[in-house]
Amino acid sequence: MKFLTEAPEVQRALRKELLNVDDESEGRPLTFDEMMSPEKTPYFEAVVAEILRLSIVAGGSTRQTTQPVEFLGHTIPAGTNLVYLSGLACFNANIENEERLRSFDTKRMETAQKNGAGGRELWKTPTDKFEPERWIKVDSATGERTFDPKAGFSFPFGFGMRACPGKQLAMLELKIYIATLNLAFFLDRTPEKLSTHRAGMKLSRFPLQAYVSPKPWTSGSAMPS
Numbered sequence: 001m002k003f004l005t006e007a008p009e010v011q012r013a014l015r016k017e018l019l020n021v022d023d024e025s026e027g028r029p030l031t032f033d034e035m036m037s038p039e040k041t042p043y044f045e046a047v048v049a050e051i052l053r054l055s056i057v058a059g060g061s062t063r064q065t066t067q068p069v070e071f072l073g074h075t076i077p078a079g080t081n082l083v084y085l086s087g088l089a090c091f092n093a094n095i096e097n098e099e100r101l102r103s104f105d106t107k108r109m110e111t112a113q114k115n116g117a118g119g120r121e122l123w124k125t126p127t128d129k130f131e132p133e134r135w136i137k138v139d140s141a142t143g144e145r146t147f148d149p150k151a152g153f154s155f156p157f158g159f160g161m162r163a164c165p166g167k168q169l170a171m172l173e174l175k176i177y178i179a180t181l182n183l184a185f186f187l188d189r190t191p192e193k194l195s196t197h198r199a200g201m202k203l204s205r206f207p208l209q210a211y212v213s214p215k216p217w218t219s220g221s222a223m224p225s
């Protein structure tokens, strides 16, 4: 919610998409199924993906090797406990670090080199910025905007066989929560001393300050009353 509070223009754009209105005309409000469909609501998808990317609910995870693994020129023996910080790694996967990241290429396994970044590109804009647009792909011929889930590096639910089994449920809950709040309220700025992004860390990361200042929107408009 802090990210939305700090980005009034994102709240307005999201509400317009969910209400199916543009600057000239008002459409009919979207149904629940339409709201949950990335094709109908690319910006909504982008907002949720960006909130998850920046929140770093889980900063990483653990694994134990079942056989020797070659990793960046090192052999990790079987039975080794590993901790990986995917949150931090994704933050560093931006074009500013491109040269440094390329230097690992000679050491990466052949298969990893072949598969590359799995269709992902390094983030082009600063990774600490809340910017849902980074997830939007615009067709240069038609101007059509689509949500690109592989726009860049972000793995909030982990990966592989042990990835989060609650992902679908968590996504559904998050989307219902964010859409319901956004349709009902504009989140106004809160006093600076109540607005820090300081967080605690237990099994997952949680904010130490979570204040909002909800204001009802004027009916049918993308402005607060």
Ligand code: HEM
Residues within 6 Å of the ligand: 057, 058, 060, 061, 062, 155, 156, 157, 158, 159, 160, 161, 162, 163, 164, 165, 166, 167, 169, 170
């Ligand atoms: C925003 C919400 C959530 C986030 C960001 C999240 C993130 C994660 C991450 C990063 C992992 C580790 C994956 C890995 O090691 O690759 C994980 C594991 C797990 N999550 Fe979630 N999770 C969320 C919600 C949920 C929910 C709602 C459930 C259950 C209903 C759930 C159940 C689990 C379980 C059981 C594991 C362990 C899986 C295993 O070790 O095989 N999570 N989650």
